[in-house]
Amino acid sequence: MRLLKSLTIALALTGLVTTASAQTGPLRIEITEGVIEPLPFAAPDFQAEDSAASEFATNIARVVASDLAGTGLFREIPASAFISNVTNFASPIQYADWKAINAQALITGAVSTGANGKLNVKFRVFDVFSGAPLGEGLQFGGSTASWRRMAHKVADVVYSRITGESGYFDSRVVFVSESGPKNARRKRLAIMDYDGANVQYLTDSNDLVLAPRFSPTGDRVLYTSYESGFPRIYVLDVASVGRRVLDDQVGTMTFAPRFSPNGNTVVFSLESGGNTDLYRMDINGANRQRLTSSPSIETAPSFSPDSSQIVFESDRSGTQQLYVMPAGGGEAKRISFGPGRYGTPVWSPRGDLVAFTKQNAGRFHIGVMRTDGSEERLLTASFLDEGPTWSPNGRVIMFMRESQGANGAPALYSVDITGRNLRRVSTPGAASDPAWSPLQK
Amino acid sequence: MKHLTKAILLVSALAVTACTNPDRFDNAGAGGGAAGAGAIVPGSASDPASAAYFQQTVGDRVLFAVDQSSLSGEGIDVLTKQAAWLMENPLYTAIIEGHADEQGTREYNLALGARRASAVQNFLIERGVAPNRLKTVSYGKERPLEVCSDETCYAKNRRAVTVLAAGGATS
Structure with a gap:
């Protein structure tokens, strides 16, 4: 490695x-x-x-x-x-x-x-x-x-x-680098500059790894690994690549982690007895708190930038939809109402929009809506588009697009929030689950 | 892979057991029972106490409808046989793997696979299998069996597989 x-x-x-004196022309x-x-x-x-x-x-x-x-x-x-x-x-x-x-x-x-x-x-x-x-x-x-x-x-x-906006070029992307056939895919964590340069691997490909997420300072990554044989959340230090398990409870499965905006708290899904709910805990493993108690699937939580709310997906209505609740738990308000299913919501760093994956009529879309669910706009469409992540300035979204069939493989794409400028992001091979870092200091 | 290795090791161990306890399968009659047509080769699919027999004859998997985790009539038949076999072969433990097809987001499919694995686990426990012999894991859409992108493949990928493993039951 x-x-x-x-x-x-x-x-x-x-x-x-x-x-010359600075001027605004x-x-x-x-x-x-x-x-x-x-x-x-x-x-x-x-x-x-x-x-x-x-x-x-x-x-x-x-x-x-x-x-x-x-x-x-x-x-x-x-x-x-x-x-x-x-x-x-x-x-x-x-x-x-x-x-x-x-x-x-x-x-x-x-x-x-x-x-x-x-x-x-x-x-x-x-x-x-x-x-x-x-x-x-x-x-x-x-x-x-x-x-x-x-x-x-x-x-x-x-x-x-x-x-007049802050930039996003001095930033990095952590992602899952994939190899091997579709029925025996090997996955490893990798990190690169936002434009695909300087790829480095953070794990080997012995264990399945999923969905890495950056800390607010970009120095740590939360991800899910099957290292123990069961899905568990790990915290990885980017500089040393040292890692530790976040929460090791036998008989449960933990996944879909995200940092709070101050980096001290993790919100995630925990499955027990077939039921998946949302929890939060300190990054050091203390103060585990259950946020939802429902027989439905609650997953893919993401904090608002002011830490006060969490957007997540739930199938409590019968299909996957998006909800917003207070960050400490409590009554959740549904915000997605269009046709189809909505998942993987991510709150924009500017606080104004939620990006999501939508499935409708056999197609997948990346879209954005305001945080109250209004003004939904779909930015992409394909056989499988999934897992949006925001540029540090909230103007561009990167996501995974997977092609169809036996030889199908995922790649990373970006699109701006007006739906223009769809581009493939250069990666050494197949790649999935991108997460964009904040601007580097 | 790990589970497969363990299963093979276990089969070897059982083969030894079978030799030292010739009466176990009531086949220690004429000539030690190892020769001739219809002979049981310990550990092979002809050995009713083998993992191979469980996989091929009892049936190690059940399939699910799109976005569902409820057991079908066919699934209940398979699981009824699984439960009976597990009761007769108490040395085995099992990990039930839940899977989803690729029509869905990664996190949701992980949770859906867990629902499916749990549905199987609950059924086996209701039929008398000790809870501490059964674990569950979800692979979501990460480990498809079939790789095409249409319903013929999806139907086989929406599955829960009971994978036998070695080792005593955990408390």
Whole structure:
């Protein structure tokens, strides 16, 4: 088993010497409106300030451009169209040359290396049609090994300045990596950057593992494993890959865990005697509390971001539907009323929406609704779409799509909450059960 | 896999038992009973005390309707025979595995598989099998038997399988 090395990155964010006062120009995308015409931008290779930096200067600009274009909100203008080029980070921008190729945003940067594998990245964003910088220049310091993270941080700043929303590129995804035939699938936990880079395995594939979930700080993962022969919830430390069982009660099955927003509490399903109900307990295993007592199936609980409520699924009405109840238990209110069955609800990190899996007329959908059940919208449809997880900014949903038949296999996809920009997420092989981390610190 | 290994080990142990207790199956008559047509080979499906016999002749599984965990008439027949066999063969314990087809979400199917396993467990206990000989586990949709994506396969995947295991009953 390849162990995940502890990733220690000190990313320092410092302002460059101010060259122009920060301004809010007309360059702005409103994400909620469902962007049809992506905003054209240019991201010339960053300037290498020493010979060791040249590889990073090119690669960082490529990752920044890929992050932005991958949102569907932006479109990169290829370098072959450039009229002028940026040869010096400090030189004045020839706005007319960029305006002529309709680059509405321009990103320039410079990279230098230092002793002990240090890397420094500085960058600026320009609003070409206003002829002015968009915010101040910034720089990040880190190690050369973390160059992709630094690129993602640059892209997060650019995204944030243009959309007014926080970004999501400097984030990771924990998922289940699958191999083998459909009737003898082998599964192991894996973690990667949000864009599929830097895959590392957290467990071996000796035991079936399901549905990993990040802690609010991204340092721990809850998941279900058959390590004991029976499904049990485990807590895994991402840096050390050390793990421990959360609750080991013989004769019961525990699954579907999720952290509370402060990371101290776990809400989960416990099955005993064929009946599945919701429980919560402290992450250290103390204070187990039963939240539901019903002969129906209660599972897939998810906290609201303010910790006050839990959304979950139950078949108490006869079919799977979504309910919201107080986080300490109590009366639950049904929020799903459309045709079909609803499961795997996940509260958005912004608090405004619940994402879910819907089954209707032989098809599976990923959808969103407001937390009172209103304004339901289906974003996808296929033979099997399942298990949504939110980007840290609540604007994108990643999920699993499994193809049909004997050779069917799952893969990860993402879609934005307007239903646009459906994309397959790169993984080394078949993959399921994605969970998106918060933005890294 | 683990269960299969255990079952084989148990069969070996029973084979030894059968040799040292020739009267057990009333087959220690002429010539030690091991030769000739119709002879019982200990541990094979012809040995009524074997796991193979349980699997092939008694029937180790019952099937369920879509999204249901209630036992069918056919299922009750199989489980009635399972209960009788388990009563006659008290050295065995069993793990009842509940399964679902792929039409459903992962967590729900885990819970549904547990309902199915529990329905079988409850039936066997009602028919006299000691509760401490039976455990349940759900695999949800994780371990389909058949891999096509239509009802011919789904019908076989919605199952509860009684898997015999070695070892004394737990308290």
